[in-house]
Ligand SMILES: NC(=O)C1=CN([C@@H]2O[C@H](COP(=O)(O)OP(=O)(O)OC[C@H]3O[C@@H](n4cnc5c(N)ncnc54)[C@H](O)[C@@H]3O)[C@@H](O)[C@H]2O)C=CC1
């Protein structure tokens with residue numbers, strides 16, 4: 190099979206995730222860490238990219254502001270929040286040639302916006318399994334044990350698959366990469382993780398630990414996952430990252446089986462209990478977050494296929510209220526979640 194080499198690589202958006210991936214890549218080969226602020230570019234240039242948490246390392250890097258980019262890149266590893274697509278995608282286009290490839294590592298279904306600018310053949314996706322928390326400019330905390338961290342990788346079209354082997358080799362400088370010829374399935378599997386863990390922890394106002402340490406929150410997370418699976422199934426998408434069978438994990442219909450789902454959630458993600466979800470990090474900084482691209486997608490696709498999504502609806506509403514300041518960011522909203530669980534269980538009659 191024809192493969193494509195990438196000489197000039199840029200990490201577009203070296204924040205929580207990008208600092209860490211940038212550090213691993215820069216240990217072995219050329220990569221530019223592209224950021225939006227001068228303070229961050231200066232901190233990275235002066236101090237290097239510093240990884241703390243599950244791994245400790247500091248690596249000298251080449252960093253610059255997006256507006257200081259020169260020439261063109263062969264590959265962008267795209268790690269800006271979807272809320273900043275409107276600025277970042279045109280900036281990448283200005284520094285692209287006809288064969289530039291964009292690999293988006295964002296959450297949600299981010300290939301749609303990227304491919305409108307770069308074509309489907311030149312857009313590939315790499316959902317990220319691991320968590321990272323920005324500590325200060327140039328410093329990020331890896332919150333997932335490195336041996337549990339992986340990327341999934343797929344192209345939007347068969348023609349785009351020629352880019353995958355070399356992108357895989359670049360991402361493997363950090364951790365395992367699972368490739369698939371079904372990118373949509375990889376995306377929805379990641380959306381399960383995000384709706385369950387990122388959505389629930391942000392709505393209840395804490396790190397992943399707050400979900401694991403409160404039965405009502407863990408139970409809410411189980412309902413979020415079950416709804417998300419029902420929506421995926423109604424949309425006709427198949428799923429699969431590695432060996433996990435989310436349809437089985439989130440299938441329950443009794444007290445006993447919901448307890449099993451809650452235990453499974455705990456076992457799967459308790460290793461990342463110190464993770465502050467990416468949406469929560471935005472709320473803590475007073476920014477809007479990606480909820481419409483995460484739990485909001487489940488709500489939208491659910492409406493299209495007439496699947497009810499009461500728990501995802503609640504999470505979207507709470508997170509929007511936290512963005513607007515009508516609910517404090519750290520509020521647990523326990524009463525709202527307990528009332529929603531009671532409503533779902535009464536409506537289902539079985540539970
Ligand atoms: N943080 C996490 O644990 C995870 C995040 N994700 C996803 O990865 C993506 C990135 O997330 P984070 O790293 O958490 O975001 P972040 O907000 O920490 O980092 C993004 C960086 O992009 C910079 N930026 C914004 N506009 C820019 C522009 N025009 N040009 C260059 N840089 C620009 C920001 O200043 C920021 O430093 C999101 O879609 C998120 O959902 C996926 C898995 C885990």
Ligand SMILES: CC(C)(CO)C(=O)C(=O)O
Nearest residue numbers: 318319320386387466467
């Ligand atoms: C769940 C997590 C931390 C990755 O595993 C993530 O994607 C996020 O917080 O946005």
